[in-house]
Amino acid sequence: MPATPTQGHVVVAPDKFKGTLEGAEVAARLAAGIRKVAPQLEIRELPVADGGEGTLAAALAAGFTRIPAKVAGPTGLPVDAAIAVKGDTAVVELALASGLARLPGGRTAPLAAGSYGVGQLIGRAVSLGAKRIVLGLGGSACTDGGAGMVQALGAALTDSEGIELPPGGAALRRLHRIDPVLVTKALKGVEIVVACDVDNPLLGPRGATAVYGPQKGADGEDLLVLEAGLTRWADVVAAGTGEDFRDAPGAGAAGGVGFAALALLGATMRPGIELLLELLGFDEAVRGARLVVTGEGCLDAQTLHGKAPAGVAAAATGAGVPVAAVAGRLELSESEWRGAGFVAAYALTDLAEQPGDSLTKAAELAEVAGERLAADLLA
Numbered sequence: 001m002p003a004t005p006t007q008g009h010v011v012v013a014p015d016k017f018k019g020t021l022e023g024a025e026v027a028a029r030l031a032a033g034i035r036k037v038a039p040q041l042e043i044r045e046l047p048v049a050d051g052g053e054g055t056l057a058a059a060l061a062a063g064f065t066r067i068p069a070k071v072a073g074p075t076g077l078p079v080d081a082a083i084a085v086k087g088d089t090a091v092v093e094l095a096l097a098s099g100l101a102r103l104p105g106g107r108t109a110p111l112a113a114g115s116y117g118v119g120q121l122i123g124r125a126v127s128l129g130a131k132r133i134v135l136g137l138g139g140s141a142c143t144d145g146g147a148g149m150v151q152a153l154g155a156a157l158t159d160s161e162g163i164e165l166p167p168g169g170a171a172l173r174r175l176h177r178i179d180p181v182l183v184t185k186a187l188k189g190v191e192i193v194v195a196c197d198v199d200n201p202l203l204g205p206r207g208a209t210a211v212y213g214p215q216k217g218a219d220g221e222d223l224l225v226l227e228a229g230l231t232r233w234a235d236v237v238a239a240g241t242g243e244d245f246r247d248a249p250g251a252g253a254a255g256g257v258g259f260a261a262l263a264l265l266g267a268t269m270r271p272g273i274e275l276l277l278e279l280l281g282f283d284e285a286v287r288g289a290r291l292v293v294t295g296e297g298c299l300d301a302q303t304l305h306g307k308a309p310a311g312v313a314a315a316a317t318g319a320g321v322p323v324a325a326v327a328g329r330l331e332l333s334e335s336e337w338r339g340a341g342f343v344a345a346y347a348l349t350d351l352a353e354q355p356g357d358s359l360t361k362a363a364e365l366a367e368v369a370g371e372r373l374a375a376d377l378l379a
């Protein structure tokens with residue numbers, strides 16, 4: 001194993017292990033394992049996220065305050081959600097209001113699911129005095145182009161008879177006019193920053209419908225209906241605002257919510273992990289550290305394209321601090337993970353006694369991984 005500095009603290013900054021452990025749980029278990037080997041070592045737990053699911057939890061672990069909010073879920077039924085607030089900055093996680101996990105009974109509703117609850121969360125943040133809102137996209141259940149989000153913020157979306165459109169992407173085919181005046185008024189003086197790691201446009205073969213629609217239950221005729229709705233949505237918004245964002249990178253994120261954020265909320269987009277590390281104060285936490293430990297459920301090819309561990313590795317390496325990875329599964333070759341900046345990598349599957357233990361005993365194995373890396377890198 002490579003030598004690491006012998007002075008300084010350790011920063012434990014993992015993402016969630018999806019389906020098994022939240023980021024804070026991973027951090028706590030890794031830290032517990034490290035302490036068994038190096039009990040006097042200072043350890044700073046800083047769970048991270050890349051803007052998708054787990055973003056709110058990461059903000060709360062970094063000192064933000066949880067503000068509960070009851071909002072409309074993707075099918076309109078009320079759900080319990082929350083935002084995170086610190087000073088005049090608020091964090092909104094789309095998945096908590098309009099995510100796949102919020103579908104009643106897990107039943108998809110590709111044509112009718114909407115993003116109204118996301119707009120309600122943004123409105124709640126504004127009402128609390130937020131001047132900067134970080135909007136994390138990911139895990140969306142809807143393909144409504146963000147229409148529901150802007151309706152919740154006061155936009156009028158009407159058909160040719162002046163009747164307000166119902167929720168969902170299918171209804172957008174009947175859109176005739178949009179009046180975003182109240183949205184502009186509501187967000188005056190508020191900066192919206194979208195944490196987004198995809199560069200898909202709104203429409204076409206790489207767009208929101210074609211790429212992500214099937215994940216939300218759309219197939220066959222549904223895909224044609226949704227694409228037609230988003231096309232109409234883009235046309236009407238462009239005519240009403242004088243700007244066309246349909247081809248902007250990230251416009252197709254979260255079923256087109258990225259498009260509405262750019263076109264109607266005046267948002268800017270930044271890579272999710274880069275934005276979250278800044279928000280969570282990673283630069284300060286890593287200063288003077290001897291090692292950073294990060295990870296996620298599966299370290300694979302996707303990790304190398306902007307996922308949280310790669311972002312942590314880049315930031316830590318840039319600060320001159322070595323970084324190790326712990327994952328549920330490790331699907332990268334040693335040359336690949338070393339090329340991404342990791343000095344060591346550990347997989348729970350390699351520590352498990354029985355197949356499946358890496359899922360059913362993830363917490364215990366994460367602690368074992370902490371012991372192992374401490375013995376290798378910190379002893």
